[in-house]
Amino acid sequence: MPDPRPEPAVPQSDHRRADRRALGLGAAVALTLGTALTGTAAADSPETPAASPVSCSPVEVRNTYPAQTPLLDWSENVLLDPLSGVWVSRTYRDVVERHGDSQFPAASVPVTSPGAVRRAPDGLLYATFGNSPLAGAAKQGGVVRFDPRDPVPKPEVFVSGLGQANGAAFDADGDLFVADTSANTVERIHPDGTLDTDWTERARIALAALGSGADGIVADGGVLYVTLLESPTARVVALPIADPAQATVAVDLARAPLAAPLLPDDLVVGQDGFLYIATGSGQLVRADPVTHTSCTMAFGEPLTSVGTYRYGDHRMLLVLGTENGDLLSTTVLLP
Numbered sequence: 397m398p399d400p401r402p403e404p405a406v407p408q409s410d411h412r413r414a415d416r417r418a419l420g421l422g423a424a425v426a427l428t429l430g431t432a433l434t435g436t437a438a439a440d441s442p443e444t445p446a447a448s449p450v451s452c453s454p455v456e457v458r459n460t461y462p463a464q465t466p467l468l469d470w471s472e473n474v475l476l477d478p479l480s481g482v483w484v485s486r487t488y489r490d491v492v493e494r495h496g497d498s499q500f501p502a503a504s505v506p507v508t509s510p511g512a513v514r515r516a517p518d519g520l521l522y523a524t525f526g527n528s529p530l531a532g533a534a535k536q537g538g539v540v541r542f543d544p545r546d547p548v549p550k551p552e553v554f555v556s557g558l559g560q561a562n563g564a565a566f567d568a569d570g571d572l573f574v575a576d577t578s579a580n581t582v583e584r585i586h587p588d589g590t591l592d593t594d595w596t597e598r599a600r601i602a603l604a605a606l607g608s609g610a611d612g613i614v615a616d617g618g619v620l621y622v623t624l625l626e627s628p629t630a631r632v633v634a635l636p637i638a639d640p641a642q643a644t645v646a647v648d649l650a651r652a653p654l655a656a657p658l659l660p661d662d663l664v665v666g667q668d669g670f671l672y673i674a675t676g677s678g679q680l681v682r683a684d685p686v687t688h689t690s691c692t693m694a695f696g697e698p699l700t701s702v703g704t705y706r707y708g709d710h711r712m713l714l715v716l717g718t719e720n721g722d723l724l725s726t727t728v729l730l731p
Contacts, residue, residue, distance in 0.1 A: 469721025
């Protein structure tokens with residue numbers, strides 16, 4: 397979800413049957429996060445449109461990292477990185493933080509109104525900045541990058557002059573996709589920092605026909621899944637990387653306009669192939685873009701983001717960012 401304060405400054409893929417390798421954050425990070433309470437994952441679904449709708453068993457959520465100062469600690473985005481630990485962007489504090497543990501020391505990286513933080517194929521972490529409407533109007537958004545291995549990570553500007561830079565995702569080729577929430581588009585940025593303006597314009601036109609408020613992004617094969625924060629049906633769009641003009645509706649989370657869940661924010665693709673979506677109305681939602689169905693796994697305080705990794709043979713940890721600033725966690729059993 398964007399920072400509400402003023403800012404100075406196609407075919408869908410179904411990988412459910414593929415073997416998923418553990419992300420392997422390691423025992424130290426798992427212990428830091430604590431033992432999450434367990435819920436039951438949905439069963440495998442066939443790959444046809446007539447497949448059974450996705451199902452959920454309720455999961456219990458624990459407050460793993462309580463906010464020190466509620467609201468001021470707003471946790472906009474979460475990254476569980478196997479090689480560098482647990483990172484969270486604190487929008488109101490203008491910082492991206494690493495939670496320290498026995499394996500990774502605490503770290504703090506100054507970033508103005510940060511949005512997403514993501515690991516790139518080059519091993520660096522990339523964070524969007526200027527995640528506010530005023531920054532978007534003034535074209536003060538962009539992306540910084542830093543080396544998480546440095547004792548004191550120092551951000552450098554990778555690209556500037558963007559609008560309201562919010563969600564982000566890398567594809568397999570190393571291209572970076574950034575959601576511009578105010579302009580309701582997705583910016584495509586090549587590894588050398590050049591902008592693909594033609595692709596971005598085609599994405600803007602396609603998204604305009606489906607809703608507004610492009611926010612969270614995740615890449616799954618050749619498809620980007622993009623949440624539309626302002627959609628009255630809490631829409632998630634499937635945006636083919638090869639041709640964004642062929643965008644389609646992946647799923648509407650709300651059963652009726654303005655019925656919860658609403659305000660779809662950031663999302664991840666789980667190791668079971670489903671989408672896991674944080675909503676500003678407080679629901680953690682599992683969605684199947686193949687059957688276009690969804691279900692609510694948990695309900696509570698307003699959520700902003702989801703981070704995930706797999707540990708063991710059949711467990712997936714989800715860490716949830718919140719508007720209050722808490723980091724919550726739960727565990728999902730995998731098939």
